[in-house]
Amino acid sequence: MLLWDFVVPRLQLRAALRAARQRTRRAAAPAPTELQR
Amino acid sequence: MSPLIRWFHQLGSPPTFDRFAARWAPWAHVLGLLAMAVGAYGALFQVPADYQQGDSFRILYIHVPAAWMSMAIFALMAVYAAIALVWRIKLCEILAMACAPTGAAFTVVTLATGSIWGKPMWGTWWDWDPRLTTELILLFLYLGVMGLYAAIDDRRNAARAAGLLAIVGVALLPVIRWSVVWWNSLHQGQTIRLFGQSSMDASMLPPLVWMIVGTKLWFFGSLLARARADNLRREAGKDWVLRQVAAPAGAPR
Numbered sequence: 001m002l003l004w005d006f007v008v009p010r011l012q013l014r015a016a017l018r019a020a021r022q023r024t025r026r027a028a029a030p031a032p033t034e035l036q037r
Numbered sequence: 038m039s040p041l042i043r044w045f046h047q048l049g050s051p052p053t054f055d056r057f058a059a060r061w062a063p064w065a066h067v068l069g070l071l072a073m074a075v076g077a078y079g080a081l082f083q084v085p086a087d088y089q090q091g092d093s094f095r096i097l098y099i100h101v102p103a104a105w106m107s108m109a110i111f112a113l114m115a116v117y118a119a120i121a122l123v124w125r126i127k128l129c130e131i132l133a134m135a136c137a138p139t140g141a142a143f144t145v146v147t148l149a150t151g152s153i154w155g156k157p158m159w160g161t162w163w164d165w166d167p168r169l170t171t172e173l174i175l176l177f178l179y180l181g182v183m184g185l186y187a188a189i190d191d192r193r194n195a196a197r198a199a200g201l202l203a204i205v206g207v208a209l210l211p212v213i214r215w216s217v218v219w220w221n222s223l224h225q226g227q228t229i230r231l232f233g234q235s236s237m238d239a240s241m242l243p244p245l246v247w248m249i250v251g252t253k254l255w256f257f258g259s260l261l262a263r264a265r266a267d268n269l270r271r272e273a274g275k276d277w278v279l280r281q282v283a284a285p286a287g288a289p290r
Contacts, residue, residue, distance in 0.1 A: 004142050005255065006066060009262035016269035021282040023274055 049128050051268050052277040058268075062261035069254030076247030084241050093157055100150040101229065102248040103143045106256060107175060108210055110140035114182070115207040118200030128268065130196035133203060134186050135263035139256050141179035148172060159223060167216035168224035171209060178206040192271055 038046075047053045080098035087094040117133035120126055151169065152162045163169065182199045189195035212219075217226045228236045235242065272278050 001142055001146065001255075005139055005259035006262070008138075009062075009259060009266055012266035013262065013269065016266050016273070017282055020269065020273045020278045024279050024282055027279075 049126055051128065051272050051275075054128055055265055055268060055277075055281070058261040058265035062258045062265065065254045065258030065261065067258075069251050069256075069258055072247050072251030072254060074251075076244045076251055079244030079247060084244055090158065093154060096150050096154045098244055098248050100147060100154065101245065102252040103146040103150065104172070105249065106252050107140055107144040107147050107172070108213060110136050110143065110256060111175065111179070111203070112207060112210060114140060115203045118196075118203045121200055122197060122204070127193070127271070128264075130193065130200065131264045131267045131271070132260065133200050134182075134196055135260050135267060137179050137182045137186070137199075137203075138263065139259045141176060141183065143252070143256075144172065144176040144179055148176065164223050166223040167220040168213065168222050171213040171216050175206075175209055175213060178202070178209065182206070 048057060076098060080095050084095070086092050114133050114136035117129045117136065121129035121133055148169070151172075155164070156162050182203050185202055186195045186199040189198060216222060217224055229242075229245070269278060
């Protein structure tokens with residue numbers, strides 16, 4: 001129960017926050033140049 | 038509008054719910070664990086042994102609260118699903134779907150503890166008795182709701198389909214509740230009543246009350262934590278989520 005109801009939701013939360021953070025970073029990064037593309 | 042109703046409406050907004058869940062989920066988990074620890078101590082060390090079953094009856098302090106939770110959570114899930122279907126409140130979809138894993142876990146605990154008790158008392162781990170069978174069907178329904186929610190890519194359609202299954206599944210709850218009355222069942226009848234005289238001795242009840250309170254709080258914490266993660270996942274890309282992940286830890290959001 002402890003694992004299923006406490007650890008799993010925390011891992012899900014961390015994954016959701018990590019995904020949101022990556023999205024923010026991608027949005028803030030400068031657009032790739034023609035050469036990088 | 039009364040402040041309570043206004044607060045309730047505000048809670049339907051994803052950022053407000055996120056703040057609420059972030060604040061209260063850890064408290065609910067900690068208080069739930071404490072209440073269950075007090076209950077477990079009372080069940081193991083304070084309550085006298087049963088005159089017929091000896092110490093093996095103590096498993097009821099886990100079995101009974103878990104069984105009640107398995108049914109109560111299903112009913113709550115159906116209520117959230119119905120609200121989500123009628124009023125299209127996104128947060129109610131999230132809450133309904135967050136109920137299922139904890140409800141399924143409580144159902145597994147109910148079946149497992151019943152089985153562990155059944156072996157020495159009935160002489161068998163399992164019997165296709167009406168109460169046991171309907172509880173097993175409840176587990177399958179929980180798994181069905183979880184599976185359906187995971188199987189459809191569009192989150193809103195998935196929640197709607199799984200919510201419908203939850204609403205239909207509610208028909209099973211009265212069958213579980215009265216299975217021991219309607220059919221000749223190996224499972225014992227009702228011994229603990231919320232209202233009226235229980236056939237269980239009063240000295241055995243306080244740890245049960247602690248366990249019931251503890252399991253409710255534990256579920257509340259799990260519900261908030263799961264719903265918060267799903268809410269953040271669904272809202273990814275919205276301004277409030279971006280502000281939240283951009284803010285340094287401890288800064289006001």
